[in-house]
Amino acid sequence: MRPPHLTTRLGFITFCGFGVVALYGLWAIYGAVPTSLRAQKPLMPGGAMEMGVRDAMDSHMPVEEFQRLVKEFVDTHMLADGSVSPALPERAATNILGAYIGEPVDVFMTARQYNYWPSVLRLERNVPYRFRIMAVDTDHGASIQFKGAAYMIRAPVDHMVEKVLLFKEPGEYPIYCTVYCGLGHDLMKGKIVVE
């Protein structure tokens, strides 16, 4: 009696069935998963290393309170053309090349049917901005467009999402809503101008 061929053995096809798990190796090469039991710093957009999840600013902030903060932010930093440009601290820390190395600068933004407020932000490149975004009526999204790829944030209603973003190149980056939010969803957009 001839033995079965290797390719028709149960163990072989079971092994092949688990073959897709090999994708883990690729993820590890890109630093997207832990490769040892020690803590790793996975790769993030732009090749930067993630610094870890920040604590939320306030775990019980009501919508009205957040909107008050946004209004204060807009009133303080609004320019003549209606855009908003958060100022860096007066005594901003810089390195020997003059690059900003201080704490992230606060940015507050609401997402609501069918716009962002403020709708146009003017930011400086290579400065970290701590975005605090809250959807105030229904769920929204914010996809920052880089002409060739995008970076998306989901903003569920009544949750304040906090992200530290650092733009590395100047340009105009549109923001489009990516979570269906009603009949005007198509119209919901904003803009980040990096100078």
Add this chain to the structure above:
Amino acid sequence: MREDTLVDGLWRLPAGDRRLLKWVIVIALFSLGLGLLCGALTAFRRAGFFTLHPGLGYTLLSLHGVTIFFYWLYFIQAGLVLMLAAVYTKGVGRLVGRPLAWLALACMVAGFALSELTLFMNVPLLYDGNPRLVVGDATIPGLFYLGYVITNIGLFLVGAVSIMTTLAPKFAGSVEPWSTVTFATVAWAGLLIVSAMAGFNVFLPPMLWAFGLGPPIVDYGMQWHVLFHNMHYLPLMATVIVWYVLIEVMTGVRSIFGTQFSKIVFASYLIFVPPTFLYHMFLDPNLSEPVKVIGSLLSLFIAVPTVLVYLIITSSLESYARARGGTGLFGWMRLLPWRNPAMTAVALAVLNLAIGGSLSFVLIQGKLAPLLSDTFFVPGYFHFLTLGTVTLTFIALLLYVIPGITGNPIWRPQLLNRLPYVITLGLLIFGSAGVLAGYTGVPRRVFDVGYGGEAPDWWELMMVLVGIGAAIMSVGLATYLYGLVRMLLGRRYAPAPEPSAMPVVDLGAAELGHHPAWVGPLSVLVLIVAMSVFTIIGFELMQSVPLTATGGGHAH
């Protein structure tokens, strides 16, 4: 002469069972036709072939999603799981509890009507029915949720009748061992019941809230994604069961790895599917970073049962074909019955699953979610699965089931044999353009992708290609529908022997397993390479973004 469990079993069913199955299939095909029409109009509108009021556009999109994702897939699964339980359970030969099955069908039809009609009467909520989109009087949305709840009652009953049918011989004292197909049918019916329970869990609270009988909904997203994930893999599991059935019908080939192994693989869906729902929520700020990493790791195993069933089928086929004289790495495939339209449909369904599956694996990596999650990448890849794999496979089985229960002949088999190629061609255009659009950031669920001239020009070009692909797919699917309805509504009702228009081969051989069977393992290797390429594109694009993003905290 090999046994023809399916063809013979269908005609031996009592007339009442055949009548029930016929009506389930009539309604399933109606929902497929309606979903197809709304889907095609949605794609054409997106491509800019005509303009529509945005409200009507979102109503069409909602109708497409609700009709296909819920009702076509639920109705057709109901019909096929009931049929397999009655036909493949040894010693039963009929449905046990047919009145309950009629009640199930009535519930599902009532739910279907409610869900569809209410979409015209309110701001469309899309198929997921997010209650946060409800504005003003919530009575109409309440009826929408009621439609889903009633449907899930019907789905629960379908699962119960199927399991009762498979258990009947055991209760009657004639203990018959379950075949692999019966075992898989029980697993399928069990998952339908789980899906129905998850459906109650999701839709009952917003229904009560909408009617003023319950509190506002706080965490809809998590509950929805548990159901949503289940609804993804239920039809996929059904698809591989149908492949298993059809390959035996068309070639006489059974697993060379034994019944026990096949049963273990089908049962493994219950282990691998439920814990992997997290990958749908990678952009949810409620999910901490460690949970996302765990979600990614668990999701790696999601394809294991499907790949294993594919390997069982392919390696068994190759082994049988080589024992019958088949030669060459792929030359043995010439022995397969390629003039049988069901064979062509299954073969292209496998190809489409490989394409869609390899693309879907980009989305199980949490780090790539901010790049792709809510983009057109998603509809770009999943149509390979919903239409190219699941629907094509179910249609292949209907090419046997409809003649089997009506006695009517196959409609134009040569034409039917070409339709899987037409649909796959359309999918390749639709999917390539959609995936490319997604990689470059085109949001899904937006009709004006030009954003008033602000967006890159190629976005609109991609959407035109999506529209062209959708048109080709629609022609193929509409022709199938016409043929199936002709076969279904004819009035011959004569006993249906194996139809000569559906040629089969008998690859039964005495000595198996001594020849190599490389095509299965090699195609898994190709699949891994394709997954890797699509993933690398994602990582490289992600790193090209001139942005550093850190953190992800949130607060209520």
